[in-house]
Amino acid sequence: MPSSPVPSRTQVAIIGAGPAGLLLGQLLHCAGIETLIVERQSAGHVAARIRAGVIEQTTAEALDRAGVGERMHREGLPHDGVELCIDGHRHRIDLADLTDGKRVIVYGQTELTRDLMQARASADMPTVYEAQEVSVHGFDGARPFVRFRSEGQVHDVACDYIAGCDGFHGVCRPSIPPSAVRTFERVYPFGWLGLLVDAPPVADELIYVRSPRGFALCSMRSRTRSRYYLQCPLDHKVEQWSDEAFWNELRKRIDPQAAANLVTGPSIEKSIAPLRSFVSEPMRFGRLFLAGDAAHIVPPTGAKGLNLAAADVLLLADAFIEHYHEQSDAGIDHYSLHALARVWKAERFSWWLTSLMHKFPENAGFGERMQEAELAYLMNSRAAQQVLAENYVGLPMELH
Template sequence: MRTQVAIIGSGPAGLLLGQLLTNAGIDNIILERSSKAHVLSRIRAGVLEEGTAAMLDEAGVGARMHREGLPHDGFDLTFDNRRHRVDLHGLTGGKRVMVYGQTEVTHDLMDGREALGAVSVYEAADVRPHGFDTDHPFLTYEKDGVTHRVDCDFIAGCDGYHGIARRSVPQAAIETFERVYPFGWLGIIADVPPVGHELIYANHPRGFALCSMRSTTRSRYYVQITAEERVEDWPDARFWDEVRRRLPDETAQSMATGPSVEKSVAPIRSFVAEPMRFGRLFLAGDAAHIVPPTGAKGLNLAASDVRYLFDGFREFYIEKSAAGLDAYSQKALARVWKAERFSWWMTNTMHRFPDQGAFGQKIQHAELDYLFQSRAALTMLAENYVGLPF
């Protein structure tokens, strides 16, 4: 097979890139090692920046998001048994975020791709990129016991942190930066109404908690746990009791509970790989970077990578210029590191650390207290939360 852009991975990054390329008349194929059902079963983030929502509209798949998504003009931070609202809309000149699950984004992009007749190969085993340091890169993969080859102009590695794209790069050509946090998030989904109409981030002596939602009838809750704890350690009753302890009294009393639909533990880490281009291989999304979920930046960073990468491909094929592709890594990483900084700040401000001590807790309290006495500090938080410009 011959194509212009071969994409590894059918998560949101790969699917969004493929949709934009197909709409622009640029031929592409997506290879995915998992089944379509498995990809759609992944439970991930659910807060979209305005820029991400606009890209879904540009890709022609935003209609259901606007029908079913929940626009949010702010969110709450709680500490000292008090609840404070961050007015995103007022602090950023009218910007907001959209609460719409990543699973739904993936579903919409898959449906859009099928409607356009673009090619996706699921359960493609042993995908391997070759020759990306030459002018003639290609991919190989196995399907139903047969080895296939895809010749292409470029390869887009959108296959996540554990994917083959980044691992195919020679070690000497890539530098990685990582911080692993000494705790995780235990998250559950339950078919109960959310405790508030916007997200609630809680700082508490027992640890961090987050009250989120997927709809007006489905809630998503998280609590900070130690790195050693497992899902089996947390029956539903213990989880709900712990969430209540970490919320202001009035909020805890109004919270509805019910059996969990899904329950999982997510480790918390920061990770960046530099550069994000190696010859004719480009990395995008989790293949190149991971952020703590505290700042709601993971999916949005993947979308911003796609913004720069798609613009580069469009310039290359339509305007006959390689300038966008040559600038891709530098542009993407500048935004990545700003998001890493914000996610690091949110994580350090809202969580309890094992070695924090009494002094560290006082500093954390002072940080939160100052935040709500300074419009400038709140504006910094709001600008980053709604998403910096591309």
Template sequence: MKTQVAIIGGGPSGLLLGQLLQRAGISNVILERQTPDYVRGRIRAGVLEQGMVELLRKAGVGERMDAEGLVHAGVEIAANGQRVHIDLAGLTGGKTVMIYGQTEVTRDLMAARQASGASTFYEASEVALHGLDSHQPWVTFNHNGQAQRLDCDYIAGCDGFHGVARQAIPADVLKVFERVYPFGWLGVLADTPPVNEELVYAAHPRGFALCSMRSPTRTRYYVQVAAGEQVQDWSDERFWDELKTRLPQDLAARLVTGPAIEKSIAPLRSFVAEPMQHGRLFLVGDAAHIVPPTGAKGLNLAASDVSTLFDILEQVYQHGRTDLLAQYSPTCLRRVWKAERFSWWMTSMLHQFPELDAFSQRIRDTELDYFLSSEAGRRTLAENYVGLPYEKLV
């Protein structure tokens, strides 16, 4: 088989890149190790930056998002029992975010992929990358018990943190930066009305809490739990009681509870791999970086990687601009590190850290109070939350 771009990973980043390439007339094949049902069933983020919303529209998959997604022009941060409104639109010149679950984004992209007729190999195993330093790399894999070879011009590694793409980069080339946090998020999905019309990020002496949503009738709530906690130890009743304890009293009083549709614990980490390209291989999304979910940046960072890579490949195939290929990693990493900083800052400000001494705790509380009480501080929060602009190619 031959194609122009081999995409390793059929999650939202791989699907979005494939859709953009397909619409630009650039052939591509996606290799995904899981089944379609598994990919569709992943429950992940639900806050889309304005840049990602516009990119989905550019890819021709924004119709259902625009019809069913919830546009949010603000967000709330609760601390010391008080709720502070961050006017996203007012502080950023009209920018907003969209509440639309990653599951729905994936469904839209999978439907568009199927309609396009482009090739996708699900349950592809033993995927291996070859010839990355050459002008004609190739990928080998097994599918339905048959060994396959895919020749291509470029490879996009969209296969996540545990995928094979990053592992294909020589160890002496790759530099890794990582911080693992001593807690996780226990998340519950429930068919209950949202407790508030906007998302609420809550800091509390017992730990962080987040009130989010997927629709006017489906909510997603989180509470900070210690590393090592087990989901089976958290009954629905225990979860709702803990959430109420961490929310301001007026919110806790109107919280509607119900049986959990899904319940899981996600560990928190910050991770960056540099560089994000090696020869003809380009790392995209979680294959290159992980952020704690506090800043709602994970899926959005993957989208900005996709946007940069697509712009470069479009210029390569339409205008022969191979000189732009070297811009991918430095362009992406500038935005990645800014998002890492914001996500680290939000996590540091709103969570309880077991090793924090009394002085550091007071400094942290004072810094959060400053940002929330200052218009300049709220503007900094807002412009990072709605998403920094995508960098243009030179």
């Protein structure tokens, strides 16, 4: 339902009320720019989606700038390092030492989304949930508009610009003529089986696990809620995995100390996510701009998805602010170029870490030895660890 009457016109129409769309709306609101957010799902569905929980420093700064970072700093878990478990032996990567004090914050995307939704509602900014038949029009000319049905009524909302923050399966990217788009994709031959549990984590920091049985990740959302993942074949179904089977397999992949510390319990949520790398170029088409998953997908290894979306939004917000406050279109004109430069660096890091830590069916023999050689070099080279750390905490926004 709309939080306030649907306007007939706005400056920036934002499609999608996930973290990217909500953060863009909040940043523009702070700059005095009008927005309307249109979302096809219900507010409850958006708020309950289980997603990533590692916040880069740049993303944290963006949330502070948007005025929604207070709870993150109060309840989030700052991490100065991350651990790699290689065939039963753990190695700590000291992020702070390797990056002049930078760190990440573990704070669930569910909580971040809630903070952004509450801020938007408190400011009485118009948001339409459960919108039907959403479509975007006129973005190749001077008079774009968004059309949707809400509570039985069709609305045409005129705007200056449209921001497509509606994810991989949204309407914005498919609305662009196919001849104007170039896509790049790699689909990985496995998925991640994820389990959420109300139990303390096995360690103070995330543990990325490479084992002969496949990849695993020991993560957390808080000091009392943990998130675990297992690499599994793409054809597996959640129903095949009882909680007991999940815990038994996890114990076989992690190191003895982590296995001894593991506190199990009934799953709150359990799902299987396929892994893919995907980029659509360019990210601007006339007055339509793509941001976040609408333009690119990274495998979750390395926790870049949410942070990359936030980086897009920062660039886009600054471009719109420059347009409205300084009457300059330099940021708008360079948005796609600058965003994609950062996107491809994050794609590279996510692909590299995925390739390094997972068991690939086609990699028997030579491929496995290459993984082992790469890991041996990483564990014994400060320079190699610094590259990992710099990418993990997030590259600077100015580094295009």
